[in-house]
Amino acid sequence: MAQTDIRPRIGIVCGSGLGGLANLLKDQVVFNYRDIPNFPQSTVHGHAGRLVFGTLKGRPCVCMQGRFHLYEGYPIQKVSRKMPSMLYHQRHLILTNAAGGLNQDFKVGDIMIMKDHINMPGFAGNNPLSGPNDERFGTRFPCMSDAYDRELQQLAMEVGQELGYGDFLREGVYCVLSGPSFETIAECRMLHRLGADAVGMSTVHEVIVARHCGMRVFALSLITNQAVMDYDSEEKANHEEVLQTGKQRSEQLERLVSTLVTRIEHNNIYA
Numbered sequence: 001m002a003q004t005d006i007r008p009r010i011g012i013v014c015g016s017g018l019g020g021l022a023n024l025l026k027d028q029v030v031f032n033y034r035d036i037p038n039f040p041q042s043t044v045h046g047h048a049g050r051l052v053f054g055t056l057k058g059r060p061c062v063c064m065q066g067r068f069h070l071y072e073g074y075p076i077q078k079v080s081r082k083m084p085s086m087l088y089h090q091r092h093l094i095l096t097n098a099a100g101g102l103n104q105d106f107k108v109g110d111i112m113i114m115k116d117h118i119n120m121p122g123f124a125g126n127n128p129l130s131g132p133n134d135e136r137f138g139t140r141f142p143c144m145s146d147a148y149d150r151e152l153q154q155l156a157m158e159v160g161q162e163l164g165y166g167d168f169l170r171e172g173v174y175c176v177l178s179g180p181s182f183e184t185i186a187e188c189r190m191l192h193r194l195g196a197d198a199v200g201m202s203t204v205h206e207v208i209v210a211r212h213c214g215m216r217v218f219a220l221s222l223i224t225n226q227a228v229m230d231y232d233s234e235e236k237a238n239h240e241e242v243l244q245t246g247k248q249r250s251e252q253l254e255r256l257v258s259t260l261v262t263r264i265e266h267n268n269i270y271a
């Protein structure tokens with residue numbers, strides 16, 4: 001922080017292939033993760049591994065161009081609790097991810113506003129808040145029924161409609177698995193029955209920590225591929241398709257996020 005005058009009010013985390021968001025920032029001050037002491041490294045294609053400070057349409061922001069995933073081998077506390085600590089000092093956190101569509105009404109390229117999550121690793125005791133609680137950050141037992149800020153969801157929906165995104169803007173429930181293997185057909189069918197609209201490998205642990213710190217959270221999933229749910233299907237989930245869809249939709253997703261950022265300030269949603 002000593003190396004930049006920018007004091008961000010909004011933190012942004014970029015999902016797979018969605019790092020272009022960080023390039024929108026003006027007056028950039030960039031730190032490569034490899035140059036930050038004790039910082040993990042991004043090991044996944046589509047995650048550049050840079051912390052970018054700058055202004056988005058005049059609003060001071062900090063952007064993680066590259067996140068850490070459980071499957072990269074980092075302990076869950078390191079992935080989510082200690083490392084993006086710069087982001088957790090902000091009032092708002094905006095997260096993006098790539099996800100497989102489970103909802104049969106969803107199409108590849110849809111943008112899903114996350115209204116809730118299912119934390120599968122959490123069911124197995126893998127929660128980022130496990131371990132001693134530091135009361136300076138938040139309570140031992142944080143509420144998660146209000147994890148995704150309803151005012152921000154509403155605002156994003158309005159922004160999306162104004163931008164003409166109505167045909168591909170959705171809302172739904174994201175289910176996180178630890179990865180890195182993609183899901184089996186039986187797993188996808190089960191997750192769908194459980195109420196998940198999309199499946200991915202990130203975001204939820206970051207959301208839990210952000211809510212623990214009292215941040216207001218907004219998250220978007222880009223449906224980069226249809227989860228395979230049919231034994232007759234020839235489709236095979238793969239990371240190349242994920243990145244390709246990210247490239248195709250990046251411009252709209254970036255416009256949605258940057259307009260949302262200006263509206264957060266304009267509507268003075270800082271309480």
Ligand SMILES: O=P(O)(O)O[C@@H]1C[C@H](O)[C@@H](CO)O1
Nearest residue numbers: 015016097098201202239242
């Ligand atoms: O960081 P996100 O959640 O966007 O990345 C997704 C999940 C895996 O890391 C990868 C699979 O293609 O994309």
